[in-house]
Amino acid sequence: MHCLILFLAATPTVFANGEQQVLQQGGAEREHWMREAISALDTLISPCPFAAFGTAIVNHTSTGESNLICIGANAIGSTGNPTLHGEIAGINNCSSILTDPQGRFKLSATEALEAYRDLSLYTTAEPCPMCASAIRWAGFKECIFGTSIPTLIDLGWGQIDLSSEHLFRHSRSLGTETVLTGGVMEDETDPLFAWQFQRDQECPFGCHRIEDGGACLPDPDAAQEQWPREL
Numbered sequence: 148m149h150c151l152i153l154f155l156a157a158t159p160t161v162f163a164n165g166e167q168q169v170l171q172q173g174g175a176e177r178e179h180w181m182r183e184a185i186s187a188l189d190t191l192i193s194p195c196p197f198a199a200f201g202t203a204i205v206n207h208t209s210t211g212e213s214n215l216i217c218i219g220a221n222a223i224g225s226t227g228n229p230t231l232h233g234e235i236a237g238i239n240n241c242s243s244i245l246t247d248p249q250g251r252f253k254l255s256a257t258e259a260l261e262a263y264r265d266l267s268l269y270t271t272a273e274p275c276p277m278c279a280s281a282i283r284w285a286g287f288k289e290c291i292f293g294t295s296i297p298t299l300i301d302l303g304w305g306q307i308d309l310s311s312e313h314l315f316r317h318s319r320s321l322g323t324e325t326v327l328t329g330g331v332m333e334d335e336t337d338p339l340f341a342w343q344f345q346r347d348q349e350c351p352f353g354c355h356r357i358e359d360g361g362a363c364l365p366d367p368d369a370a371q372e373q374w375p376r377e378l
Contacts, residue, residue, distance in 0.1 A: 176213065177328075178332055181271075185335065185339070186201070187201035187202060187233075190220075191219070195353070202234050203268075204216045205269065206267075219240050238281060264287070266288060272296075272299060272340065273299070273310070275306065288325065292327075292331065294337050295330065298337060303344030
């Protein structure tokens with residue numbers, strides 16, 4: 148696994164060691180991979196799942212190229228597993244892909260665990276304490292999210308009101324550093340969480356309400372992709 152170069156946006160970020168810095172990355176790069184996290188919802192579930200928590204895990208390599216390793220989406224409703232938030236589902240998928248003996252990487256378990264330190268996790272909403280803890284235990288290089296926990300609460304979502312920043316600050320003894328960047332493309336991720344409890348809100352792109360104030364369902368003739376994808 149190659150070492151990675153950070154291309155962070157000019158956005159305040161928080162390190163696991165508690166330091167705040169401003170790093171530089173092209174906004175187009177961030178937007179592209181956040182859109183992959185959004186697209187994961189359509190790929191794995193639908194363009195308007197009730198729990199619109201999608202994840203894309205990316206390798207930003209030392210050559211300047213970026214590669215999608217895996218995606219994930221909240222699967223609690225389909226599996227009955229209350230821990231399968233989008234980030235956990237993405238990590239599970241990545242572990243399977245990285246260690247698949249017939250796959251691209253063919254890593255040992257030890258190598259896969261080490262590889263997480265070179266990966267960036269993009270997620271449509273701020274990780275809950277469970278997912279933020281998993282991200283820190285994995286040792287991801289970066290975590291980039293869209294919608295914040297306070298915004299989710301304002302929109303009617305039940306949340307454990309503990310920020311990822313707070314949890315990251317209390318994980319300094321783990322020996323790894325994860326850069327946390329929030330609010331990336333929140334203008335596009337916030338609406339994904341607005342229609343469920345705000346019945347006057349529009350459905351996500353490619354979806355419609357079955358009745359006034361009813362659930363959002365995919366349009367039968369909607370395109371399968373919101374954005375061009377280069378995988």
